[in-house]
Amino acid sequence: xxxxxxxxxxxxxxxxxxxxxxxxxxxxxxxxxxxxxxxxxxxxxxxxxxxxxxxxxxxxxxxxxxxxxxxxxxxxxxxxxxxxxxxxxxxxxxxxxxxxxxxxxxxxxxx
Amino acid sequence: xxxxxxxxxxxxxxxxxxxxxxxxxxxxxxxxxxxxxxxxxxxxxxxxxxxxxxxxxxxxxxxxxxxxxxxxxxxxxxxxxxxxxxxxxxxxxxxxxxxxxxxxxxxxxxxxxxxx
Numbered sequence: 001x002x003x004x005x006x007x008x009x010x011x012x013x014x015x016x017x018x019x020x021x022x023x024x025x026x027x028x029x030x031x032x033x034x035x036x037x038x039x040x041x042x043x044x045x046x047x048x049x050x051x052x053x054x055x056x057x058x059x060x061x062x063x064x065x066x067x068x069x070x071x072x073x074x075x076x077x078x079x080x081x082x083x084x085x086x087x088x089x090x091x092x093x094x095x096x097x098x099x100x101x102x103x104x105x106x107x108x109x110x111x
Numbered sequence: 112x113x114x115x116x117x118x119x120x121x122x123x124x125x126x127x128x129x130x131x132x133x134x135x136x137x138x139x140x141x142x143x144x145x146x147x148x149x150x151x152x153x154x155x156x157x158x159x160x161x162x163x164x165x166x167x168x169x170x171x172x173x174x175x176x177x178x179x180x181x182x183x184x185x186x187x188x189x190x191x192x193x194x195x196x197x198x199x200x201x202x203x204x205x206x207x208x209x210x211x212x213x214x215x216x217x218x219x220x221x222x223x224x225x226x227x
Contacts, residue, residue: 031214043218096167097209101153
């Protein structure tokens, strides 16, 4: 099946700093989503981005499908940004519509 | 618009007992998914429904897990008998449909199961 690798696994930031999270995937995809899992376990949709660039406030994401990677940018980080960020992809060749998740990047923003 | 609803939020049982989880998807969403998330890992798909039919249950441990979506709306996931390794968060998700933009998935708050 498709492999999804996220980096870095852990990240500690001072409040106000910027960061870039990376997601590499091993095959072509139909769907790519970024999620934020907050400390209470809720998975919150950030972006649906199988290709191209999107922005939402302090967050933006870029997926380069031909090179099989996606980036999530967080600017001016806040303590509420803490949690785990997951990248999840739908394998276009698998015939199934399931999302395969990476292991996540755990972000801690300190005041 | 209401999100995906799940209950209960927490459940503690002893091994070999049975347990059931309930999910109500976003209104109008035809596709429903159950995922298992073990601590420190990403969610893993257990079963996927399109309306009331199963699309993919290849990763469901069928000797102890079962799921149904009889009327094509809400769904239940059951574990019988539970094992210690079933301790996890069980997440329900829904999407408009299959393929393309229809497959953007939205998740419920999850049920945290502890098996003692």
